[in-house]
Amino acid sequence: MRAGGGEAALPSKQAGAPGGSGRLRFASGTRFAASYPMSIAPSTTADRGGPAQPLLLVQDLQKHFPIKGGIFGATVATVRAVDGVSFAVRKGETLGIVGESGCGKSTTARLLMQLMAPDAGHLVFDGEGVGEHAQTGGMSLKDYRRQVQMVFQDSYASLNPRLPIEDSIAFAPKVHGVSDAEARARAREMLAAVGLAPATFARRYPHELSGGQRQRVNIARALALQPRLVLLDEPVSALDKSVEAQVLNLLVDLKEKFGLTYLFISHDLNVVQYISDRVLVMYLGEVAEMGPVDAIYDRPAHPYTQALLASRPAMDPGKRRMEPPLTGDPPNPINPPSGCRFRTRCPHAEAVCADRKPIAADLGEGHLAACHMAAPGSGHSRAGRLAA
């Protein structure tokens, strides 16, 4: 059961996005809270905002890392890892985030998990401001983390090597007040759910498992708190192809079984296309393009998305490429180019691209592209053609 077909956009009486953020490029709220399947299995925590309320609303998220230098440790430069990212994760969907290394996709995941504090930006989880006071309609970080869990790329580094996997899985429920016996019972149940026989595996240590099995343990651990949103940061990138397919199938099954919402981060365009309902393309800390998966893959509007898709190796030796779609590496996020950050590698760059940052142009059905060519009247000579 997949969400986000794009039909029947419910008129969303969107919970007023807590104001304050001036430059909502991808003003999420109303535009994104569109369709969503009505048969979501009830999670432990009741759905508060209703189906039209996005599960997670991200507004103007920003994280800059200072680079210190000199004798006095003055800030000499800033890595603009995530620079004003806004989007919404709808209930029951899988939102894929793609981009090259250094584009800020993993930093985004860590900010969403609140593993590091953002410099600016708001998170609204099912209508409640994350980390805000309960009296002002907020939810505590502890409550938030109970409902949002994460699976990391490195399956070995993310498990405690000294704990049997059963204890690793039971750890978080115990922190949240579940009794030891119940937490263990739940851990075994979760192991069974991810396809690892509890009798065989529960008392094993991480080093006694293969990479695919360890990643299943990580998934089980993430699900042990019965979360509503799971952040998957490159969950299959370190796995062999045959194991990757097993884990992807498992993720699809678990989503249906537990009524989960996924945020799936990957650099693998084929995997993202397979698993996602909507896709967000990041470039140098900003959102380049976002929309339903078919719109992004069939009608990419941003030149970066086009190049990224054209860079996929052809599975057919008869269709080999002769020229690379892009030259050069992604520029350094320390001093990103002015205006449009992609302009230094873009074949269509014009003066306007250096002068002004493109505003996301709406191409319909929630398909947005931050490119001057997609925005009519932007001053770019090719403007409007793609939007038509």
Next chain:
Amino acid sequence: MSEVLERSAVASTVVPLVKMRDVGVRFVTRDRTVNAVNGVDVDLAAGEVLCILGESGSGKSVTMRALMRLLPRFAQVTGRIEVGGRDVMAMNEGQLQDFRGGDVAMIFQEPMTALDPVFTVGRQIAETVQRHEGISRSAADARALELLELVQIPSAKRRLAAYPHELSGGLRQRAMIAVALACKPKLLLADEPTTALDATVQIQVLLLLRRLQEQMGMGVIFVTHDLGVAGEIADRVAVMYAGKVVEEGPVEALMRGPLHPYPRGLLGATVHPGMRGKRLTTIPGAPPSLETAPTTCPFQPRCAEAEPACSTEIGPAPRRPVPGRMARCVKVPAAG
């Protein structure tokens, strides 16, 4: 005997560039024994690109290192390895030093660990040239500049004085290719050179390697786990499983219709565009541990099409249903 004759008919060259026969590698330590490679035959004609495709632990990288005699001392290597008609197994240390970098060069997945961090890129290239060709330092420096231009590093002159950490991932990989090509090797071994790169950079490096291979007429053995990469660069593909080559053939034919169930499963498990909403086919189970060398078909425990003959036939013996294609599976007809 007949096997050799058949193969030379396919390769159609007098002396193949690489000829490996029944190569085996065993790692023996106090704790355990791993039979990493179990009877591999590889032929490569001059100017040909062979992709060795396999998952982690299939023995693909170990095969390459055996070819260059780069394995540690506790590795027991058996079989015959010839490069350009010379017996690699019989070479002494001095001959090996001339051989490595001169006749054969290798590029690796992680250029940051393959390049020396305390020398500039230019120096590392020039050093290789000086060592093998005995030319003056200034002549070697000039060659280094030529090579950086050859691998399309922008503002090459400035980059000569750069240390590896000052370059981006893509440029570093190009610099490593420049070091490898410094002495115009006849054979280039590439061990997952594009795996750590971003998509837009990976395709650039693949196209660069293909162009250089055509220009210089090198033979290339390219190890990868990525079917798409093989499709982009290979002439022929050899699929390895549990230290054996289970199937080999021209890239188009193999990608269109693999004969062996393992590459068939691998192809089905690889996510292609247009598979949305469909369930991915998987290969159940995991590869064998290789503590003992497999005698019968190593894929049989995971194979959906296994039959009693699979666990009795030793090998299994290679089948060649069509010229140029080989599969080690009892269900493939012996000859067409």
